[in-house]
Amino acid sequence: MIPIGSHPVWHPVFETLAYAAGYAVFRHFRERQGDVVAEPQRWTVLAAAAVGALLGSRLLGLAEQGPTIEAAWRSGHLMMLLLSPGGKTIVGGLLGGWLGVEIVKRSSGIHRRTGDLVALPLCVGIAVGRIGCLLAGLADDTFGKPTSLPWAVDLGDGIGRHPVQVYEILFLILLGLMVSTRAKLPEGARFRIFLGGYLAWRLVIDFLKPQPLIDGMNVIQWSCVGGILLLILDEIRPWTEMHDTAKV
DSSP states (O other): OEEOOOOTTHHHHHHHHHHHHHHHHHHHHHHHHOOSSOHHHHHHHHHHHHHHHHHHHHHHHHHTTHHHHHHHHHHTOHHHHHHSSOOOOHHHHHHHHHHHHHHHHHHHTOOSOOOHHHHHHHHHHHHHHHHHHHHHGGGSTTOOOBOOOTTOEEOSSSOEEOOHHHHHHHHHHHHHHHHTOOSOOOTTHHHHHHHHHHHHHHHHHGGGSOOOOBTTBOHHHHHHHHHHHHHHHHHHHHHHHHHHHHHO
16 A cells, blocks of 8 residues: 555645646647637637636536535525635536637637647646645545555555546546647547547546445536537537538
8 A cells, every 4th residue: 555645735736737737738739730720719719718617617516515515505605615615627627618618619700620739738737637636635535445456545544545546647648649649630639539538537437436426426427428428419410410401
């Protein structure tokens, strides 16, 4: 068993480093590869992604705290809970950011797929942030279930647990290699590989986390199922439209 302990002070440090690292990778690839949209449109898209991610992350984080929200409502402390730090989720941030971008693109008349440039930065940012989650230990809600495997980690309570954050970092390295391949891919494919891959990963890995279940899965997993279905529908929509146009 590997002693890690719980050090909450490191979580905001690595969260900040995650944003910085992700943005640095984005700037590097944008300068090297160019962009499919003009400068003003790119910053509009990024702003929409940031606002959508913030809202989606917070809303899904609160959805995970169903009993806590009910207790806060009964005690008259609901507003304090809504404004309190924490209670954010990566899956909610990704889905909210994606939805925010699609809304702004439609209203602004942007018809290009704009997500490829952020696929690798997201892999890097999430991986760096997960280091903070691991070091935060029991103070963070991302720790794994107990296990007797030799690489189990002790987060300070003497119980060996799955190092799910390490599993995710390794997966993100693999996913990053996939989305940064030099192979010629259709526009938007890299972002869809990232988003679909990450949602599928979370659908699987969250079975190793001690979260409350609803019909066999937690709130995050059900959200991943919904996100994957939306990705599939979004992918087949152009083909359906082309087929309908051909009929006319």
